[in-house]
Amino acid sequence: MPKQLCKGNEAIVKAAVLAGCRAYYGYPITPASEIAEAAALYLPQAGGIFLQAESEVAAINMIFGAASAGVRAMSASSGPGISLMQEGFSYLAGAELPCVVADIMRGGPGLGNIAPEQGDYNQIVKGGGHGNYRTLVLAPASVQEMADLTTLAFDLADEYRNPVVVLADGNIGQVMEPVEFASRAFLPPPPEWAVMGTAETRRNMVTSLILEADVMERHLLKLEAKYQRAQREAVRVECWRTDDADFVLVGYGIVGRVLKAVVELARARGIAVGLLRPITLFPFPVAQIRELSRRAKAFAVVELSNGQLVDDVRLALEGRRPVEFYSRMGGNVPSAEEVLAFVERKFAAQEVLIHG
């Protein structure tokens, strides 16, 4: 397919339609509104349905219905709307239903503001709903990845029968970049567990209610086995100049792009810095971080939130190496020079008087 100039939010919808998404339920919210706008335009053209729900709570439960019927369904929102959807995530994960939701993060908590932030990390990656479940989380850093990871999200959702979240910030959602879309997906027949109102699917049961303790425990162990398998098989990460890095910067989304510039600037000043950009936030690239810690002397996490990603990096390292932390919040994105000053302060060789 030829390249086209496309807004990040629009790329999500185009990729979703090409991936076979035929149902969009949502409620508009800045900075994710263009997703609903594009969905209203493109889904009916593809023979799908766009429906503006009365709230995000309704939207996620409409997805529950569509996913139960074996339809590829999605929604999108930003922080406050995602908070409302958390109950639905829990029910979808419990009933083992696939779906894709995009979270275009804005400033929080509360109404916060409409500027880009990464403060939804904990509520998405750690799960904001109740019970023993996880959502698979993909973190794009460009419009191209908005498209690619949306395609991947639908495949992962079907493979793991679990909600998948595309976690982007307002920057990536609003920016326009050239993007090349994947060709139209070959859609498998509806899954055999789907409830489609036909005689053949009459015996199928989609529910998250399991009253018997032993049966419930077996169900939870099955879910856990899926998450362990994701941890083994689904991790994606971009490593940039880490082969000879003494210090490793960790950041996702828009921060990953800033950090790439920081790596070049720091190396020009003789500090051997590399970048690890997690593309999947759950499953988290634990093994990759540990591997880099064999050579790297220290890590530095940069995020647009109050120390949420840094927790996972610390857990992955288990104290093997020191972890430094830098953040901007409220809609501010640090410049490369700003992060470079931080890196030099923490990692550059300092002159110490020994004689004289």
Next chain:
Amino acid sequence: MATDGKPDRGRVDMNAEECKGCGLCIEACPPKVLRLADHLNHYGYHPAEYLGAGCTGCGICFFVCPEPGGITVLRLVLQPKAA
């Protein structure tokens, strides 16, 4: 960057106005990165000067210098301290 391609490990500050040009530091310097300057200081001596690269921060020049306050040696230390 030193001539052997390794990054500098230190730096040396020569106090040109106190130097009497005896040349002891130049003899003693293991990587041979010191020399007598072409210009004269206010005493009329050619003071010792640092070539600008290659110092290992060993401090031997400091110990051989007969002039109090003549030489200061700084060593580059990587931060943070190895965990």
